[in-house]
Amino acid sequence: MHKLSTGGRLTQELVQEMFLPALENPALAALSDSAILEQLPSGFPALTTDGFVVDPPIFPGGDLGYLSVCSTVNNLVVAGARPTGVTWALVLEEGLEGELLRAVVDGAVRAATEADVPLVAGDTQVVPRGKGERCFAVTAGLGIVPAERKLGDGYIRPGDIMIASGTLGDHGATILACRHELESAGLRSDCAPLGTLVEALLASGAEVHALHDVTRGGIAATCQVAASRAGLGMVLEERALPVRREVRAVCELLGLEPLHLACAGRFVAWVDGRNAARVLDALHAHPLGSGAGLIGHAEASGSGPARLLLRTAAGGQRPLDKLSGLDLQQIC
Amino acid sequence: MHKLSTGGRLTQELVQEMFLPALENPALAALSDSAILEQLPSGFPALTTDGFVVDPPIFPGGDLGYLSVCSTVNNLVVAGARPTGVTWALVLEEGLEGELLRAVVDGAVRAATEADVPLVAGDTQVVPRGKGERCFAVTAGLGIVPAERKLGDGYIRPGDIMIASGTLGDHGATILACRHELESAGLRSDCAPLGTLVEALLASGAEVHALHDVTRGGIAATCQVAASRAGLGMVLEERALPVRREVRAVCELLGLEPLHLACAGRFVAWVDGRNAARVLDALHAHPLGSGAGLIGHAEASGSGPARLLLRTAAGGQRPLDKLSGLDLQQIC
Numbered sequence: 001m002h003k004l005s006t007g008g009r010l011t012q013e014l015v016q017e018m019f020l021p022a023l024e025n026p027a028l029a030a031l032s033d034s035a036i037l038e039q040l041p042s043g044f045p046a047l048t049t050d051g052f053v054v055d056p057p058i059f060p061g062g063d064l065g066y067l068s069v070c071s072t073v074n075n076l077v078v079a080g081a082r083p084t085g086v087t088w089a090l091v092l093e094e095g096l097e098g099e100l101l102r103a104v105v106d107g108a109v110r111a112a113t114e115a116d117v118p119l120v121a122g123d124t125q126v127v128p129r130g131k132g133e134r135c136f137a138v139t140a141g142l143g144i145v146p147a148e149r150k151l152g153d154g155y156i157r158p159g160d161i162m163i164a165s166g167t168l169g170d171h172g173a174t175i176l177a178c179r180h181e182l183e184s185a186g187l188r189s190d191c192a193p194l195g196t197l198v199e200a201l202l203a204s205g206a207e208v209h210a211l212h213d214v215t216r217g218g219i220a221a222t223c224q225v226a227a228s229r230a231g232l233g234m235v236l237e238e239r240a241l242p243v244r245r246e247v248r249a250v251c252e253l254l255g256l257e258p259l260h261l262a263c264a265g266r267f268v269a270w271v272d273g274r275n276a277a278r279v280l281d282a283l284h285a286h287p288l289g290s291g292a293g294l295i296g297h298a299e300a301s302g303s304g305p306a307r308l309l310l311r312t313a314a315g316g317q318r319p320l321d322k323l324s325g326l327d328l329q330q331i332c
Numbered sequence: 333m334h335k336l337s338t339g340g341r342l343t344q345e346l347v348q349e350m351f352l353p354a355l356e357n358p359a360l361a362a363l364s365d366s367a368i369l370e371q372l373p374s375g376f377p378a379l380t381t382d383g384f385v386v387d388p389p390i391f392p393g394g395d396l397g398y399l400s401v402c403s404t405v406n407n408l409v410v411a412g413a414r415p416t417g418v419t420w421a422l423v424l425e426e427g428l429e430g431e432l433l434r435a436v437v438d439g440a441v442r443a444a445t446e447a448d449v450p451l452v453a454g455d456t457q458v459v460p461r462g463k464g465e466r467c468f469a470v471t472a473g474l475g476i477v478p479a480e481r482k483l484g485d486g487y488i489r490p491g492d493i494m495i496a497s498g499t500l501g502d503h504g505a506t507i508l509a510c511r512h513e514l515e516s517a518g519l520r521s522d523c524a525p526l527g528t529l530v531e532a533l534l535a536s537g538a539e540v541h542a543l544h545d546v547t548r549g550g551i552a553a554t555c556q557v558a559a560s561r562a563g564l565g566m567v568l569e570e571r572a573l574p575v576r577r578e579v580r581a582v583c584e585l586l587g588l589e590p591l592h593l594a595c596a597g598r599f600v601a602w603v604d605g606r607n608a609a610r611v612l613d614a615l616h617a618h619p620l621g622s623g624a625g626l627i628g629h630a631e632a633s634g635s636g637p638a639r640l641l642l643r644t645a646a647g648g649q650r651p652l653d654k655l656s657g658l659d660l661q662q663i664c
Contacts, residue, residue: 033380033406033407033408033410033411033544033545034378034379034380034407034408034410034411034413034473034475035378035379035380036376036377036378036411036477037376037377037378037379038376039374039375039376039377040372040377042371043371044368044369044370044371045368045369045371045372045416045417045474046366046367046368046369047366047367047369047417047419047452047453047472047474048365048366048367048419048453049419049420049421049453049454049455049470049472050421050455051421051422051423051455051456051457051470052457053423053457053459053463074365075365075366076365076366078365078366079365079366079368081366084377085377085379087379087380087381087472088381089381089382089383089470089472090383091383091385091423091468091470120379121379121380121381121472122381123381123382123383123470124383125383125384125385125468127385127465127468127662128662130462131385131464131465132463132464132465133459133463133464136423136457136459136468138381138383138421138423138455138470140379140381140419140421140453140472141366142377142379142474143366145368212365213365330457330459330460
C-alpha cells in the first residue's frame with residue numbers, strides 16, 4: 001500500500017501522478033503559480049471559500065473531496081452565480097493511505113464534472129503524523145452573477161414563503177451514524193451540486209427573493225441568519241419539515257433535532273407567497289428537488305429582535321436557538 | 333487567556349468578534365455564502381490557491397496570516413495579474429491561544445492593506461485538540477491579467493538573463509533558525525507583497541518574458557520548473573547569488589544550501605539580455621528590490637532534457653537536483 005511521506009519531491013510527484021491526470025483541464029495543466037482563465041461573461045463576480053474537516057472522510061453518498069467541491073459550488077449558486085472555476089487545496093497527514101487520497105481526488109473530480117465547473121488550481125501541504133487528521137480540504141470558488149439577478153436577504157418580505165429543496169438533515173445524520181457506529185441502513189448524504197436545480201427554479205418565473213444552502217447548523221442556523229439579516233421574523237412549521245424516518249431515528253438516539261443537522265445538497269428559498277405552486281412544480285420536476293416542500297414563512301418582527309420560531313406539531317410555538325456542541329463539529 | 337473551544341456558536345462568535353472588525357470591507361461584511369464584488373476590469377482572470385502550515389506560526393518578519401496573504405498576492409502578480417480579491421480560510425485546533433489567533437488575523441489584515449487587495453471571504457473550521465497543529469491557513473486569490481500582457485515560461489528564450497528581486501533564502505533560514513533554536517540575530521523573513529515591485533518592473537519598458545515567485549524549494553526548484561516548461565537549460569552563477577551572511581551561516585550549521593531555501597517575498601525574472609541595466613535600475617529604485625541582482629541565464633538545452641546547472645564559485649559546473657527532506661517542510 002502506498003503511503004504518503006513528506007518531502008518536497010514526493011509532494012510534487014503526488015501532484016503530478018495523481019492530481020493532474022484526474023483533473024485534466026487546460027488551466028490546471030499549466031501547473032503555474034496562477035491559473036489563467038478565459039475572459040469572463042459580464043456580471044458581478046462572486047467569490048467564496050470553505051474549509052472541510054469532515055470525520056469520517058468517506059461516508060455513504062460522498063466523501064471529503066465530493067463534499068468540498070459540491071459545497072463551494074452551492075455557495076456560489078445560491079448567490080445567483082454561475083460557477084466558473086474552483087480551487088482545491090489539501091492538508092495531508094504523513095502516513096495517509098493512498099486509497100483514501102485517491103477516493104478524495106476522485107470525489108472532487110466527480111463533483112466538478114457533475115457541476116460542469118473546472119478545478120483550476122490546487123495545492124497540497126503535508127504535515128507530520130499526529131499534526132493533522134488524515135486529510136483536510138479547503139476550496140474556493142469564482143462565479144459570475146448575471147447583472148439582472150437580484151437575490152439576497154434584504155429582498156425577503158413579510159409573507160414570503162420558505163421552500164426547502166429536499167429532505168433535511170440527511171448529510172448530518174449520515175455522518176453522525178458513521179461516527180457513532182449506528183445502524184445506517186437507508187441513510188445517505190444528500191451531498192450534491194445544486195447549479196441546475198437553482199437555474200430551474202429561477203427559470204420558473206417565480207419571484208425568488210433569497211436563497212441559502214443549508215449547511216452547518218442545519219435549517220435552524222440558516223433561517224436564523226436570514227432572519228437577522230432581513231430584520232424579519234421567520235416561522236418554521238414542524239409538521240411540514242421534510243425529514244426522513246431514518247434521520248429522525250438517528251436524532252432520537254442522539255438527542256438531537258433534525259432542525260440542527262447539516263445538509264450538503266439542499267437550499268431554502270424565500271419566494272413571493274403567490275408563487276408556491278410554480279416553485280414546487282419546478283423543483284419536483286428535477287431529480288434533486290423531488291423532496292421539496294413548503295416549510296414556513298417570513299413575517300414582520302415587530303419591535304423586538306428578528307426571531308426564528310418553530311410552530312410545533314402540537315400547535316405551540318417556541319423560539320429556536322443555535323446549538324453549541326462538540327458532536328456537531330466536523331460534519332462538513 | 334481566551335482559548336478556542338469548538339462549537340458552532342463559538343465559531344460564529346469568533347468570526348463576528350475577531351474577523352469582521354479586523355477585515356472591514358463591504359464584500360465581507362455581508363457574511364453571505366459568497367462575496368459579490370464590483371464588476372471586473374477587462375482582461376483574463378487568474379485564480380490561485382495555497383495552503384500554509386508553517387511552524388512556528390509567528391517568526392521574525394511575519395506570521396502565518398501575513399505569509400498566507402502575501403504568498404497568494406505574489407502568485408497572482410508574477411502571472412501579471414492585478415489582485416482583486418483574496419479569500420482566507422483557517423483550520424484551528426481546539427485550545428488555540430487567543431493571542432496567536434489575533435496575531436495571525438492582524439498579519440493577514442496587514443498584508444491585505446499593504447497589497448491594497450480586499451479579503452472578501454473567509455471560513456473557520458475548528459478541529460479537536462491533537463487533530464491539528466494550532467493553526468493552518470488556506471488562501472485563494474483572484475486577479476485580472478491585462479489583455480496586452482504576455483508572461484510565461486513559453487516566452488523565455490536562450491540568452492535571457494535571470495534577475496532575482498532580492499536576497500535569497502531569508503525566509504527559509506529564519507524559520508529553520510527558529511525551529512532549531514539557532515542564534516537568529518540579523519535573520520528576518522523576506523515575506524512581502526510584491527505587486528508594486530512587479531508593476532515597477534513591467535513599467536520599466538524592459539522586455540520581461542516570465543516571472544516566478546521563489547517559494548518552496550528555493551531558487552533551485554523555481555528554476556527547475558521554469559527550465560522544464562520552457563524546454564531550455566538554465567545556468568545559475570553561484571558567485572552572483574545574493575545571499576546574506578546570516579543565511580549562509582544557518583545553511584552551514586544545518587548542511588543545507590541557500591539555493592534550496594524558500595523565500596516569501598522574492599521573484600525571479602527572465603528578461604531580454606539587453607535590458608539588464610534597465611531592470612536593475614527599476615528594481616533598485618523600489619524598497620523591496622534594493623537587493624536585486626543578475627543570477628544567471630537561459631540557454632538552449634541541446635538534445636538532452638532541460639537542465640538546471642550551477643556554475644560554482646570554483647569555476648566548475650554541476651547539475652542541481654531537488655531536495656527531498658523532512659527539514660524543509662512546513663516552511664511556507
